[in-house]
Amino acid sequence: MNSETTYLTDVAAVLWPCGGLLGPDDGSVRRLVRRDRGSQYLPVPNAQSPRVILPAHNRWAAARGIASFAQGHSFAERLRTLLLTGAFATGLAPLILRDRLYVGAGPGIEHALTAALDRDLAIAIHVGPPRANRKPVLLLLSPAGRTIGYAKVAINELTARLVRAETRALRLLADARLKDVTVPRLLYEGEWNGQPLLVQEALPVGDQTDRPTRRQLLRCVIQIVNLARVRERFLSASPYRRALEERIVTLGARPEAAPLRAALRRLPDVRIPFGAWHGDLTRWNIASTSRRAFVWDWERLAMDAPVGFDALHYDLNECVQAGVHPGVHRWLDSGSRLLRDPLISGTGLRAHTVSTVMALYLIDLATRYLHDRQSESGGHLASVDDWLLPALDGLQERAVHEASHADDPPLGAV
Incomplete structure (x- = not known):
C-alpha cells in the first residue's frame, strides 16, 4: 500500500x-457488499494514483463527475476526459477499471x-494530486443529473482550518458588492464525522468560460483588493508586516526561518497600498467570460x-507549468510587468x-508552505530552499535599487 492508497x-x-474496503473487483467481496446493501466506488485512474472517486453503478453521476472535475487545459487532458466520459456514459468503465472502493451499509x-x-x-468526489491542503470535494447531483453544488469535508487539522476559513469567507462575500466577479453562495455549513463541512452553490462555469x-485577471484582482x-x-x-514576522517566528528552528526573517528585515521601508487578496487565485479557481469572472476556493481570503x-x-x-526553475526566471520579469500595469497603478x-x-x-508564500508542510506532500513548488530563497536574494537587490529612486512618478503616469 503506497501513500496514495x-x-x-x-x-x-x-x-x-460505516466502513470501506479498498481492493480489486473481487467477486466474493462484491457479493458481501451486495448482501450488506453497501455501495461501490471507482478510484480513477486507479487506487495507486486516485484523482476522482466515482459511483460504480450511477453512470450519469460518474460521467458528470469526470466532466466537472477535468481541468481540460491541454489536448491530452481533453482527450482523456472525452474517453473517460464516454466509458462511463456507455457503462463500460466498471468493466475497464479494476480497483474498487467498497462501502458498507449504514449512514454515510x-x-x-x-x-x-x-x-x-x-455524489462524485474529487481527490486531486498530493498537496498538504488536499481534501475531498464532492460534486452534488440531482437524480436527473443536474448539478446542485459542491461540498467540502475536512480530513485533518489543516483542512479543518481551511474549511472553516472558507465558510467565514463565503459569509462575508455574501454581502460584498463585486461589480464583475461572481462568487458561490454558501448553501450549508455543519459537521460530518467530527469534521467541518460546507456546501456551496455551483458556478455557471463550462464551455462558455x-x-x-x-486585463480580465487584473480587473478581478482590483475588485478583490x-x-x-x-x-x-x-x-x-x-500590521501586515508584523503579522508576517510573527508567522515566521512560529516556524521555530526550521532552517528556512532565519533567511526568511533576515530577508524581511532587509527590505526597504517604502510606502505600499494594502487591501484584500483571494490568496490562491490560479487557473483552477477562476474562469471568465468577456464580462464576468467566476471565482471560487476562497479558503485563503485575507483582508x-x-x-x-x-x-x-x-x-x-x-x-511554472513547464518547469519550476525556468518558470520562476520568467516570473521575475512578467510579475514585475504585471505590477507596473496601469490597472494596478490606480x-x-x-x-x-x-x-x-x-x-x-515570496516570503509570505514560503511561510505558508512551511507552516502547511507542503514539501512533505511533494508539490512542485513546495521545496522553498530549491527555488524560492535564491529568487528572493535577487529580488532584495532589485528592491533596494528601486527604493533609491523613490522620486519616480506613480506607475502609469509616463
Whole structure:
C-alpha cells in the first residue's frame, strides 16, 4: 500500500464511517457488499494514483463527475476526459477499471448531505494530486443529473482550518458588492464525522468560460483588493508586516526561518497600498467570460496584504507549468510587468516598490508552505530552499535599487 492508497482509505474513513474496503473487483467481496446493501466506488485512474472517486453503478453521476472535475487545459487532458466520459456514459468503465472502493451499509456522507439539503442526490468526489491542503470535494447531483453544488469535508487539522476559513469567507462575500466577479453562495455549513463541512452553490462555469485574459485577471484582482478599504502605509508600520514576522517566528528552528526573517528585515521601508487578496487565485479557481469572472476556493481570503499579491500568485503558477526553475526566471520579469500595469497603478502602487512587493509575496508564500508542510506532500513548488530563497536574494537587490529612486512618478503616469 503506497501513500496514495493510504490517503484514499483515510478519506473513506471520514466520508463513510460505516466502513470501506479498498481492493480489486473481487467477486466474493462484491457479493458481501451486495448482501450488506453497501455501495461501490471507482478510484480513477486507479487506487495507486486516485484523482476522482466515482459511483460504480450511477453512470450519469460518474460521467458528470469526470466532466466537472477535468481541468481540460491541454489536448491530452481533453482527450482523456472525452474517453473517460464516454466509458462511463456507455457503462463500460466498471468493466475497464479494476480497483474498487467498497462501502458498507449504514449512514454515510450521502445521507448527511441529503438530510442537510432536504433532497435526493448522488455524489462524485474529487481527490486531486498530493498537496498538504488536499481534501475531498464532492460534486452534488440531482437524480436527473443536474448539478446542485459542491461540498467540502475536512480530513485533518489543516483542512479543518481551511474549511472553516472558507465558510467565514463565503459569509462575508455574501454581502460584498463585486461589480464583475461572481462568487458561490454558501448553501450549508455543519459537521460530518467530527469534521467541518460546507456546501456551496455551483458556478455557471463550462464551455462558455475560459481562463481570464491579462486585463480580465487584473480587473478581478482590483475588485478583490477593494473588498477591504485600501490603505497606504510604510512597510515598517503596517500590521501586515508584523503579522508576517510573527508567522515566521512560529516556524521555530526550521532552517528556512532565519533567511526568511533576515530577508524581511532587509527590505526597504517604502510606502505600499494594502487591501484584500483571494490568496490562491490560479487557473483552477477562476474562469471568465468577456464580462464576468467566476471565482471560487476562497479558503485563503485575507483582508490585509500588499496590493498585487493575487496577480503575482496567478502569474507564478502559470509560469511554472513547464518547469519550476525556468518558470520562476520568467516570473521575475512578467510579475514585475504585471505590477507596473496601469490597472494596478490606480491603487497607488509605485515603481520603486514593485520588487519589494514581489519579495514580500515570496516570503509570505514560503511561510505558508512551511507552516502547511507542503514539501512533505511533494508539490512542485513546495521545496522553498530549491527555488524560492535564491529568487528572493535577487529580488532584495532589485528592491533596494528601486527604493533609491523613490522620486519616480506613480506607475502609469509616463
